[in-house]
Every structure is written in C-alpha cells, then in structure tokens.
Amino acid sequence: MRDNGLMTTLNIGPHAVQPPVVLAPMAGITNAPFRTLCREFSGGKGLFVSEMITTRALVERNEKTMQLIHFDETETPRSIQLYGVDPVTVGKAVRMIVDEDLADHIDLNFGCPVPKVTRKGGGSALPYKRPLLRAILNEAVSNAGDLPVTMKMRKGIDDDHITFLDAGRIAVEEGVTAIALHGRTAAQHYGGTADWDAIARLKEHVPEIPVLGNGDIWSAEDALRMMKETGCDGVVVGRGCLGRPWLFGDLVAAFEGTDSYARPTLRTVAEVMVRHATLLGEWIGDESRGVIDFRKHVAWYLKGFAVGSEMRKRLAITSSLEELSAQLSELDLDQAWPDGADGPRGRTSGNNRVVLPDGWLKDPYDCSGISADAELDTSGG
Numbered sequence: 353m354r355d356n357g358l359m360t361t362l363n364i365g366p367h368a369v370q371p372p373v374v375l376a377p378m379a380g381i382t383n384a385p386f387r388t389l390c391r392e393f394s395g396g397k398g399l400f401v402s403e404m405i406t407t408r409a410l411v412e413r414n415e416k417t418m419q420l421i422h423f424d425e426t427e428t429p430r431s432i433q434l435y436g437v438d439p440v441t442v443g444k445a446v447r448m449i450v451d452e453d454l455a456d457h458i459d460l461n462f463g464c465p466v467p468k469v470t471r472k473g474g475g476s477a478l479p480y481k482r483p484l485l486r487a488i489l490n491e492a493v494s495n496a497g498d499l500p501v502t503m504k505m506r507k508g509i510d511d512d513h514i515t516f517l518d519a520g521r522i523a524v525e526e527g528v529t530a531i532a533l534h535g536r537t538a539a540q541h542y543g544g545t546a547d548w549d550a551i552a553r554l555k556e557h558v559p560e561i562p563v564l565g566n567g568d569i570w571s572a573e574d575a576l577r578m579m580k581e582t583g584c585d586g587v588v589v590g591r592g593c594l595g596r597p598w599l600f601g602d603l604v605a606a607f608e609g610t611d612s613y614a615r616p617t618l619r620t621v622a623e624v625m626v627r628h629a630t631l632l633g634e635w636i637g638d639e640s641r642g643v644i645d646f647r648k649h650v651a652w653y654l655k656g657f658a659v660g661s662e663m664r665k666r667l668a669i670t671s672s673l674e675e676l677s678a679q680l681s682e683l684d685l686d687q688a689w690p691d692g693a694d695g696p697r698g699r700t701s702g703n704n705r706v707v708l709p710d711g712w713l714k715d716p717y718d719c720s721g722i723s724a725d726a727e728l729d730t731s732g733g
Contacts, residue, residue: 360372360607362562362564362586364457364500364502365500366498366500367399369398369399371603371604371608372579372585372586372587373397373398373575373589373600373603373604373607374398374532374564374588375387375390375398375400375593375600376401376504376532376566376588376590377401377402377403377404377433377461378403379403379464381403382400382401383403383632384422384423384635385631385632385634385635386628387400387402387424388631389624389627390597391600392597393597393614394600394601395601396426397604398604399429399457400427400431401432401433401459402420402421402432403433404433404464405417405420405432405434405445406435406436406727407434407435407436407438407441407442408438408441408445410445411445411448421454428456429457430455430456430457431456431458432449432459433458433460434446434459434460434461435460436488437472437484437488437726437727438722438727439491441727442460442488443491443492443494443495444495446492446501449499450497455499458492458499458501458502459501459502459504459532460488460489460492460502460503461503461504462476462478462479462485462503463475463476463505463534464476465538465540465541465706467707470538470707472709472727473708473709475538476508476509476706477538477709477712479505479519480508480509480712481712481717481718481719481722482519482716484722485519485522486522486525486526487719489501489522489523489528490526493527493528500529501527501529502528502529502531502532503519503523503528504566504588505534506533506534506537506538507533507535507537507547507550508538509538509706509708509713510706511537511539516533516550516554517553520533520554520557520558520563521557521558524558524560529561530561530562530563530564530585530586531561531563532565532566532588533551533564534546534566534588534590535547535548535567536567539705540704541704545568546567547567548568548578548581549582551567551578551584552581552582552583552584555582555584562586563585564586564588565578565579565584565586566587568696569587569589569590569592570592570694570696571599571602572599572603572605572606572613573606575587575603575607576607587603589603591696594649594652595651595652595653596652596694597624597628598616599614601614616689617685617688618657618683618685618686619686621654621657622680622685625646625676626676626677626680628646628649629643629646629673629676630642639673640671643670643672644671646676647668650664650668651664651668654667655693656691656693657687657693658690659683663682667679667680709726
C-alpha cells in the first residue's frame with residue numbers, strides 16, 4: 353500500500369502486477385518491439401498485452417498471426433488478447449494456447465469499436481447479446497485451465513444501449529478474473545471525455561473481482577486520479593503512451609510515491625525513435641519494412657516539439673535507419689520537453705454510427721444470426 357491508500361499490486365490469477373498498470377492492446381501498435389520499449393522504461397514492472405489476435409486466425413495458424421503471438425524471452429507474464437464471436441472457435445483457440453504453452457494470461461476483446469469488427473457482431477457490439485457473451489466466456493474459462501481469463505469492454509453500443517453492468521455480472525458468474533472498462537460507448541469511439549463514473553459504478557457492481565479503468569490517462573497523475581476517484585484496482589493505458597513509451601516509467605514512479613517523471617529533450621526522443629524503428633526491423637526481419645512500419649509513430653513522438661512541416665513530411669517517408677537518423681540529426685535536438693506535450697494523441701473522432709449486423713438491436717437475447725462465418729480471418733485489428 354502507498355501512504356495515500358492506493359493498492360500497488362494487481363492480482364491477475366497467479367500473476368502479481370505491480371504497480372497495477374496494464375498496456376492496452378492496440379492494433380498495429382502493441383507488437384513485441386513496442387512492448388519491449390515500454391517494459392524497458394518501466395523496469396519490467398506492469399503488464400503488457402499483445403495486439404488483438406483473432407481466434408479463427410490462431411486456430412488456422414495464419415502466418416501473420418503466428419508472428420504476432422511471438423513473445424520476447426524477457427516477457428513475463430506473456431499476455432495475449434483474443435477476439436472472437438463464435439464460442440466454439442474461441443474455446444479451440446484458448447485450448448491451443450494452453451496445450452502449446454503460448455501465453456500465461458488471456459484477455460478477451462469486447463471493446464473494439466471499428467466497423468470491420470462490429471459489423472460482424474464482435475468487439476464492443478457483442479456484449480449486447482447477453483447469451484452469446486456468456487457462451488464465449490464459458491468456453492474461454494472452461495478451456496483455460498490454470499490460465500487467468502480477463503476481458504476488456506466499453507460502456508455499451510451507444511447511450512441507448514448500455515451493457516457494461518450486465519456484462520460485468522455475467523463475467524463474474526462465468527469465472528472471469530478481472531474486467532477492464534473503457535469509459536466510452538462504441539459510438540463515441542475515442543471522442544469526448546471518458547466517463548470515469550461508469551468505472552466507479554462497475555467497481556461497486558462487481559466487488560468480487562478487480563476492475564481496471566481505461567480512458568483519458570495521458571500522464572501518471574491521471575492514473576493516480578482515476579484510481580482515487582473511481583476506486584478501481586488498476587489502470588489500462590492506451591493512446592496515452594503513443595510516442596511516449598517512457599510513460600510507463602512515470603507510472604512506476606508515481607505509484608512508488610515519487611515524481612521523477614521523464615521530460616526528455618528532443619535528442620533523447622530521437623534516440624528512442626531510432627531504437628523503436630530498429631526493433632521493428634529486427635522483429636519483421638527487414639530494416640526497410642521496419643522503418644516503414646515506424647512511420648505511423650513519427651507524429652506522436654514529435655508532438656509539441658518545434659519541427660517544421662517539411663521535415664515532418666520527410667520523416668514520414670523514410671525507408672532506412674540511416675535516413676531516419678540523418679534527418680533527425682538536422683533538428684534542434686537541444687529542445688527541452690515542450691509544455692502541453694502530454695495531451696491527447698491518436699484517434700479522437702466521436703459520435704459515430706456503429707456498424708452492426710442487420711437486426712442486431714432488435715433483441716439482446718436472440719443470437720440466431722451468429723455463426724462461425726462471422727469470425728475474422730486475420731489478426732491485428
């Protein structure tokens with residue numbers, strides 16, 4: 353315990369997570385290289401979850417999926433997030449993970465709001481169908497053996513179709529170890545402000561298991577404030593660490609009672625950028641492809657720094673480590689950490705129409721239209 357009363361250990365089955373900080377699965381982001389960076393800054397403390405793995409693709413041993421489930425030998429516990437809409441396929445995927453010792457913890461995705469997922473009835477659309485949610489959780493937990501199964505979800509589809517309290521109770525009844533709640537609906541995507549009050553309500557509703565809060569954690573202070581205001585047992589950090597892998601070091605410092613937060617100069621940021629791109633190249637097995645994959649991160653890392661638009665464009669089309677390093681060296685690398693650089697990053701759109709299967713909202717207990725054909729065949733979102 354800290355002297356301010358915040359619990360610093362989160363128990364996920366047999367795994368003690370200290371401090372209670374979890375890296376949110378993000379498609380195309382939380383691959384092995386990014387998890388490595390985050391763990392390095394945290395000193396190995398916290399829990400770092402893979403990007404979304406579709407159960408069908410795993411069972412079929414899709415080549416891309418088999419690469420995505422690779423964990424560095426230093427990753428412990430190995431945490432994998434699964435997405436699926438067919439209980440039987442989910443059960444097979446979980447059993448495969450257990451039998452082949454592919455992970456130490458399984459998280460289930462019921463929070464993704466993107467159309468390619470929700471139009472199949474998956475992600476944040478799925479908890480509306482209460483019997484389907486229960487069937488999937490039952491298959492996952494019953495096939496997981498000693499592995500803990502957790503789930504991540506949103507408040508609901510929209511303000512007229514709120515599901516998180518019912519889903520939380522079903523999760524407890526089916527043996528889920530912990531629940532993470534993103535305080536937004538699917539319709540909000542990442543717009544507006546996360547509803548932390550909903551996190552507090554869920555904690556009160558399911559006191560039997562840990563509840564983790566997710567949404568609008570941009571700094572270590574935000575994490576502490578969320579726990580104080582909601583009573584949640586831990587925090588899940590998503591967009592707040594985009595271009596800021598050192599945030600996990602800040603979180604460790606905050607929960608340990610210090611304020612020794614990272615405020616890197618642009619020189620240090622540039623060094624992290626090159627390391628990130630290098631790790632991606634090593635993981636992919638091709639330097640150029642690694643640098644190309646890194647391009648999406650450039651704007652996040654440089655947010656707040658004085659970097660001209662022309663240079664930003666050049667950095668966004670680099671294709672080698674030498675080119676990336678050379679262009680970064682042209683910047684004023686002595687720039688101090690800019691004020692206001694910790695604000696929102698990533699997608700912020702809101703008030704979206706949620707794309708759902710035909711007739712999805714007619715009856716929350718009618719699951720007749722769901723079949724194995726709804727399973728996505730590729731991983732990573």
